[in-house]
Amino acid sequence: MAALSELLPVAAVAVDAPAADWREAVRRAGDLMVATGAATDTYTAEMIENVEQNGPYIVIAPGLAFAHARPSPAVLETGMSWVRLARPVAFGHESNDPVELVVGLAAKDASEHTAAMGALARLLADPDTARALRDAPTAQAVHDILKGGQEPAAPKRAAARGGGDLHKILTVCGNGVGTSLFLKQTVEGVLDHWGWGRYVTVEATDTISAKGKANEAVAILTSREIARTLGDVGVPVKVVEDFTSAAEADRVLRDTYDV
Numbered sequence: 001m002a003a004l005s006e007l008l009p010v011a012a013v014a015v016d017a018p019a020a021d022w023r024e025a026v027r028r029a030g031d032l033m034v035a036t037g038a039a040t041d042t043y044t045a046e047m048i049e050n051v052e053q054n055g056p057y058i059v060i061a062p063g064l065a066f067a068h069a070r071p072s073p074a075v076l077e078t079g080m081s082w083v084r085l086a087r088p089v090a091f092g093h094e095s096n097d098p099v100e101l102v103v104g105l106a107a108k109d110a111s112e113h114t115a116a117m118g119a120l121a122r123l124l125a126d127p128d129t130a131r132a133l134r135d136a137p138t139a140q141a142v143h144d145i146l147k148g149g150q151e152p153a154a155p156k157r158a159a160a161r162g163g164g165d166l167h168k169i170l171t172v173c174g175n176g177v178g179t180s181l182f183l184k185q186t187v188e189g190v191l192d193h194w195g196w197g198r199y200v201t202v203e204a205t206d207t208i209s210a211k212g213k214a215n216e217a218v219a220i221l222t223s224r225e226i227a228r229t230l231g232d233v234g235v236p237v238k239v240v241e242d243f244t245s246a247a248e249a250d251r252v253l254r255d256t257y258d259v
Helices: 020-034 041-054 114-125 127-135 137-148 179-194 205-216 226-230 247-256
Strands: 013-017 059-061 064-067 077-091 099-106 167-173 200-207 218-223 237-239
Touching: 013 137, 020 041, 020 064, 020 077, 020 099, 041 226, 041 237, 059 179, 077 137, 099 127, 114 127, 114 137, 114 179, 127 137, 167 179, 167 205, 167 226, 179 200, 179 218, 179 247, 200 205, 205 226, 218 226, 218 247, 226 237, 237 247
Parallel strands: 013 077, 064 099, 167 200, 167 218, 218 237
Antiparallel strands: 059 064, 077 099
16 A cells, blocks of 8 residues: 555645635645646546535544545546645634645545555644644645654554454445545544454445445444434434544544443
């Protein structure tokens, strides 16, 4: 799997970029992925349409939007972009607006960027590193932090026990390859810290698939906007406001399992 610094080259980083509104902010992220050969202009339009159709669920943490759309022919190769805005803009999110950082993702499928999502989740979960990334004066400085914060590939999680002992949690977003995968990384980190990794599997998926898979899960973890879209699916749907927060994931999991 590609490392974070490989999917997010210096040329795909912009600092203090101007944007009048959220559409222009997403367009800035898309333009960088076009410039680095990851996607076409059509994909940028698809990212904007994703928010128009599904709401601002891509705002996964205070000040942070994770712009993406479904894999499509407009994605040429898996890649990412990083846009720190000169001035924050509102996406319409109830608790995480305004946004000052837009991370873009163009994914060929749901597998190539798993390691990169894990590395990014760890970096943004650390307050000092997150602050350094937001304050970095140049694109090269941002890239150096991203590269320096990468860890060797983590060992595979212990195989989950089968049969009735296995629990499944679904993390859900509109497309199943972006914010849901990011939340999956955060939740798995908490479960591994608990020592529950062998008993609970976490699957990232999209809203349509989640409705069909709900009966397999003990709970669904997602954003407020996607929770409204899902409605009653027969299992608890837990809202997570900050997808980078291990503390919030811990709280939601404790509520789910009453521990």
